[in-house]
Amino acid sequence: MDIEKSIAALNNPLRRRILEWLKDRSNFPPALPEHTDLEGVCVAYIQEKAQVSQSTISAYMSKLKDAGFVVAERHGQWTFYRRDEAKIQAFLAVVQNELLKP
Amino acid sequence: MDIEKSIAALNNPLRRRILEWLKDRSNFPPALPEHTDLEGVCVAYIQEKAQVSQSTISAYMSKLKDAGFVVAERHGQWTFYRRDEAKIQAFLAVVQNELLKP
DNA sequence: CCTTTAAATCGCGATATTTCGATATATGGA
DNA sequence: TCCATATATCGAAATATCGCGATTTAAAGG
Numbered sequence: 001m002d003i004e005k006s007i008a009a010l011n012n013p014l015r016r017r018i019l020e021w022l023k024d025r026s027n028f029p030p031a032l033p034e035h036t037d038l039e040g041v042c043v044a045y046i047q048e049k050a051q052v053s054q055s056t057i058s059a060y061m062s063k064l065k066d067a068g069f070v071v072a073e074r075h076g077q078w079t080f081y082r083r084d085e086a087k088i089q090a091f092l093a094v095v096q097n098e099l100l101k102p
Numbered sequence: 103m104d105i106e107k108s109i110a111a112l113n114n115p116l117r118r119r120i121l122e123w124l125k126d127r128s129n130f131p132p133a134l135p136e137h138t139d140l141e142g143v144c145v146a147y148i149q150e151k152a153q154v155s156q157s158t159i160s161a162y163m164s165k166l167k168d169a170g171f172v173v174a175e176r177h178g179q180w181t182f183y184r185r186d187e188a189k190i191q192a193f194l195a196v197v198q199n200e201l202l203k204p
Numbered sequence: 205c206c207t208t209t210a211a212a213t214c215g216c217g218a219t220a221t222t223t224c225g226a227t228a229t230a231t232g233g234a
Numbered sequence: 235t236c237c238a239t240a241t242a243t244c245g246a247a248a249t250a251t252c253g254c255g256a257t258t259t260a261a262a263g264g
Contacts, residue, residue, distance in 0.1 A: 007109065007112055007113050008113055008251090010197075012252085013106065016200060019201065023203045053254055054211075055211095055212080055214090055254065055255075055256090056253050056254070058213080059212085062212080062213095074211090074260095076210090076261060076262070077210045078261095079212090085203060088201055088202065092197070092201060096194055098121075099190055099193075099194060100190070101187060102125055114221090114222085145240070146239095146240070146241085154223075155224055156241075156242090157242080157243080158222080160242055161222090161223085164242080164243095176241090178230090178240085179232070180231095181242090
């Protein structure tokens with residue numbers, strides 16, 4: 001849990017919105033038939049929704065992954081990203097502990 | 103509550119540590135006799151502990167203030183900074199709400 | 205193989221942040 | 235009024251981040 005990386009990853013409105021979108025698969029187009037069993041959302045879908053370049057989305061997802069907020073899983077040509085709820089909670093716990101008195 | 107400013111303010115280890123230090127007045131030298139009734143810590147004390155230049159500390163405290171995490175109160179030549187616990191809690195609530203599923 | 209598609213990486217200019225020293229402002233006291 | 239002290243603001247150099255297009259890598263299919 002690198003709090004430095006985590007806060008840096010959150011220090012961007014679009015990255016935070018992506019994390020919110022990933023709460024619910026239905027924020028994205030339905031999965032392809034061959035992917036319906038997989039968790040997570042492929043990069044192309046996230047890009048379409050985020051309306052930024054492919055390289056930007058890739059870098060964003062990479063940053064969210066390095067921060068521990070999402071998990072990447074490759075299946076063939078596709079990379080599926082999904083939230084890591086445990087890590088997100090762990091991060092919040094640390095921040096709370098650091099910020100709140102005492 | 104500008105979450106953008108708040109996260110940016112936290113995106114710096116020293117600023118976060120200053121927030122922690124301010125949890126407890128005893129992290130700093132005792133107040134001058136004429137200030138014992140005042141809450142908060144003057145900039146010079148924070149600077150001494152943080153070991154950065156006076157201009158850096160001033161800018162840091164300003165950023166923490168703009169983020170709403172601290173309150174500044176001027177008394178004569180001195181500015182006393184103290185945590186704004188309510189604002190800090192409000193920020194945490196917003197972040198939790200944004201990050202946590204659902 | 206060759207092509208197509210998905211995603212990651214590279215290189216870059218633009219912009220923002222960091223941190224400083226120097227300077228300005230405000231206050232209190234001799 | 236003049237000087238010392240406390241803090242804020244300015245200007246600049248170093249570094250980091252942003253977001254793009256171009257290129258590379260990886261996999262699938264013909």
